[in-house]
Amino acid sequence: MGSKKASGPRMTIPTQLVLRAMLAEPTKEMYGLEICEVSGLASGTIHPILARLEGLGWAESRWEDLKPEDEGRPRRRYYRLTQDGAERARIALAEATTSTAGIALRPRTAGGIA
Amino acid sequence: MTRRYETAAYAPANLRLQEEVQRASRSARILAQQLLAASGEMEFPDDVAELYKVADQIAASFEFHTYPSLYRVKELSALLGSQLRAAGSQTPRSSSFGRFLRDAIRNHGHLDISLRLAVAIQDKDRRASAELGKVTRPAEWITTLASRALPARGRIRYSEEFRSELAEITRSGGSRRTQLAYAGRQLIRVPRLRAQLRVAPRRSAAQ
Numbered sequence: 001m002g003s004k005k006a007s008g009p010r011m012t013i014p015t016q017l018v019l020r021a022m023l024a025e026p027t028k029e030m031y032g033l034e035i036c037e038v039s040g041l042a043s044g045t046i047h048p049i050l051a052r053l054e055g056l057g058w059a060e061s062r063w064e065d066l067k068p069e070d071e072g073r074p075r076r077r078y079y080r081l082t083q084d085g086a087e088r089a090r091i092a093l094a095e096a097t098t099s100t101a102g103i104a105l106r107p108r109t110a111g112g113i114a
Numbered sequence: 115m116t117r118r119y120e121t122a123a124y125a126p127a128n129l130r131l132q133e134e135v136q137r138a139s140r141s142a143r144i145l146a147q148q149l150l151a152a153s154g155e156m157e158f159p160d161d162v163a164e165l166y167k168v169a170d171q172i173a174a175s176f177e178f179h180t181y182p183s184l185y186r187v188k189e190l191s192a193l194l195g196s197q198l199r200a201a202g203s204q205t206p207r208s209s210s211f212g213r214f215l216r217d218a219i220r221n222h223g224h225l226d227i228s229l230r231l232a233v234a235i236q237d238k239d240r241r242a243s244a245e246l247g248k249v250t251r252p253a254e255w256i257t258t259l260a261s262r263a264l265p266a267r268g269r270i271r272y273s274e275e276f277r278s279e280l281a282e283i284t285r286s287g288g289s290r291r292t293q294l295a296y297a298g299r300q301l302i303r304v305p306r307l308r309a310q311l312r313v314a315p316r317r318s319a320a321q
Binding site for chain 2: 031032033042043044045047048051052055073074075076077
């Protein structure tokens with residue numbers, strides 16, 4: 001367990017999808033449902049991931065700057081990756097892709113492994 | 115100087131509203147053209163030019179029409195109506211200006227009726243769409259329950275965030291079932307979110 005691993009989130013598939021969605025336009029702020037749409041994940045899945053990313057300092061969030069009574073809708077919570085977070089996310093995704101590719105490319109014994 | 119009036123570039127979903135707006139647009143155009151033609155011939159050219167300005171503003175507003183501006187058009191029309199009637203009361207009915215004003219008042223009446231009807235239909239539509247876009251009670255209740263299960267420092271923030279997303283789903287036409295599905299998913303995932311908020315440093319959930 002190196003310190004490098006402990007500094008990042010577990011790169012589960014949903015985490016990777018959220019990071020990819022946010023990295024698509026790293027400077028753009030996105031609200032929850034937008035991230036769901038881009039990542040293809042269900043709405044309940046992303047909030048724990050975003051909370052984890054925020055806790056680690058990879059992402060930051062803020063309330064939309066509007067008066068709900070003027071717009072007739074509640075304000076949105078916008079998320080985006082921090083500069084450092086975007087950098088780390090890129091590295092983590094590249095590592096995750098490499099390791100997944102490694103598993104997929106491993107040759108299998110015809111009869112299976114005992 | 116002369117403005118070429120177009121038919122209202124206005125296409126709300128409600129066909130009756132569209133028809134009334136087109137009728138009002140036509141009446142406004144006729145009235146403005148009538149006032150413009152008269153401004154050079156009548157004995158009170160300045161008064162007619164003033165009336166023309168208001169009528170022109172009404173007719174022009176249909177060219178660049180936006181949904182909520184019907185109220186503003188109605189206000190302008192009321193102003194024009196009162197100006198026409200005031201001018202009419204001060205002018206002998208038998209004079210050519212008096213006859214012209216009677217004609218203009220009649221044309222303004224057509225405009226006024228169409229506008230009143232259009233605003234009434236629009237208001238009814240809005241009430242109906244507000245009903246359609248309402249978040250259902252059970253969905254609201256479930257998301258409230260989900261946020262209450264969170265640690266204190268994340269409770270207010272996520273309560274607002276869930277409400278905001280639910281409202282977004284509703285506004286984009288999400289059915290009762292979609293709303294319930296959203297709320298249910300938040301509730302199911304609450305233990306995971308709660309765990310993350312407990313583990314994560316303070317910066318995450320506060321505010």
